[in-house]
Amino acid sequence: MKKLTLAAIVGLGLMSGSALAASAWTGGDDQPTNPLSCDATPATVAAKPYDGGVPTNPPDRKGKEINVVDVPKLIGIGYFNATSKGIADAAAELGNVKAKTDGPTKANIDEQITFIDNYITSGVDGILFAANDPVAIAPVLKKALEKGINVVGYDANSTPDARQWFVNQAEFNGIAKALVDNMAKEAGEDAGVAIVTSTFTTPNQARWIAEMAAYAEKCHPKMKWLETVEAQEDNNLSFNQATTLINKYGDDLKGIFGMTSVATPASAEAVTQAGKCGKIAVVGLATPNAMKPYVEKECVKSVVLWNPVDLGYAAMQVLRAVADGTLQPGATSVKAGKLGDLQVINGSEILLGAPYTFTKDNIGQFDF
Structure with a gap:
């Protein structure tokens, strides 16, 4: 085949x-493929230099309360309601984060860009995003970095230089x-x-x-x-x-x-x-x-x-670590609260973990 x-x-x-x-x-x-082993042997991850973006002269945010906005592809659907819940759970657990989710009601990149741009203007410390278009969203995210705002993606990436880290669900x-x-x-x-x-x-x-x-x-x-x-x-x-x-x-x-x-x-x-x-x-x-x-x-x-609640939770934990300076380019892992240590892959991506399989035994425990 x-x-x-x-x-x-x-x-x-x-x-x-x-x-x-x-x-x-x-x-x-x-593109080249990289099939995993037929058994459960973990894949070997080759080290790769950090390829994410860098904020310009960010203020010292270590341990201080930060305001974070989450702008997903769209709001009002079960999947992003679940990621938003994970973000809110992590913010409450951390105790020094104010987080809100806002964005378009349809998956429209132009509207998503406008929302992000407005929050840059109004002033936030951190931006979480799931991109509708990896290239089109890059300029507004770079604008955020230039303003010293911490930027972390999840679910759907941008070009790497337009954000600091991306939390890859699988x-x-x-x-x-x-x-x-x-x-x-x-x-x-x-x-x-x-x-x-x-x-x-x-x-x-x-x-x-x-x-x-x-x-x-x-x-x-x-x-x-x-x-x-x-x-x-x-x-x-x-x-x-x-x-x-x-x-x-x-x-x-x-x-x-x-x-x-x-x-x-x-x-x-x-x-x-x-x-x-x-x-x-x-x-x-x-x-x-x-x-x-x-x-x-x-x-x-x-x-x-994958569990989108965990995905949002991980993204918020990563942004807090970036703001605190405990996650730096070159790191091989990051502490993510109840999820434990998450692995850094591909230079500036953080892997949530193996895919999740829903079956008759566990599917009733989830609501999204």
């Missing part, structure tokens, strides 16, 4: 149906391992599987898919990759695409990967309506609330994500 460029995808479209079904793996990118190869291992366990080592994603060029999903291909080739080589389809983050289209896969491949389809929080529940609904629960496994990325009905009915056994 080879990782395919978009040019190769076009070429595959000219092949016969049997050849396409046997070898197609669309949606991946052409590495791409870690997500890939969790998804593929769960699918092999549920559908079988030689299962025929398909993918419902948003678009072939969405950066994080293309990276996940490329890493899934590399990890499966290494650790589950008998798994059969049938097809990857686009669904544009649209619920109806995701359902229709999953239904088409079910009808197209029949008994050869043993599993569907959902690569978005929309595609996964829509695929589960398609499997439910087709009467295929227990015959077609659905494994994917989604929030627990969206998947509870399917998990509780045992139509879906596992949902892979």
Whole structure:
């Protein structure tokens, strides 16, 4: 199985149906992959120089109360309500942080930039963000750094020089391992599987898919990759695409990967309506609330994500450490309250940890 460029995808479209079904793996990118070990051996992280930004003449904030604003992609949805809760929990625990979440009500980069710019003008000590666009957001974040404001990202990064640190919820190869291992366990080592994603060029999903291909080739080589389809983050289209896969491949389809929080529940609904629960496994990325009905009915056994409450909590802890000067360029770890020591990776990223798998045993404990 080879990782395919978009040019190769076009070429595959000219092949016969049997050849396409046997070898197609669309949606991946052409960047190098780094599949994890087949067992639980941790990956070795190579040291890399700090590549984050540096604030200009920041005041001494060590131990002093700081005002922090959190500007996520958008407000009012369960996921960012959960990260906001984690930020508030950490601020209350620290005791010397005033934190608030504010931002656009839709994922609009121009509006997000305006919110950040307004808080720079009004005056804050720290900014937390989850970027709608990594490049477009960079100038306003650099403006914040130039004003001596501490800047930390989470969930969705900016260009590294536009913030000091980024809290990475999970590495791409870690997500890939969790998804593929769960699918092999549920559908079988030689299962025929398909993918419902948003678009072939969405950066994080293309990276996940490329890493899934590399990890499966290494650790589950008998798994059969049938097809990857686009669904544009649209619920109806995701359902229709999953239904088409079910009808197209029949008994050869043993599993569907959902690569978005929309595609996964829509695929589960398609499997439910087709009467295929227990015959077609659905494994994917989604929030627990969206998947509870399917998990509780045992139509879906596992949902892979990360704990966004912990993600927000970690981001706030990191910003406090930056403000106090206890997290400096070159550090290999940072203390993050109840989460313990978190590892520094890739120069200026801090890893929350391994992906979290929600199952029937634990999914009821979460509300987002």
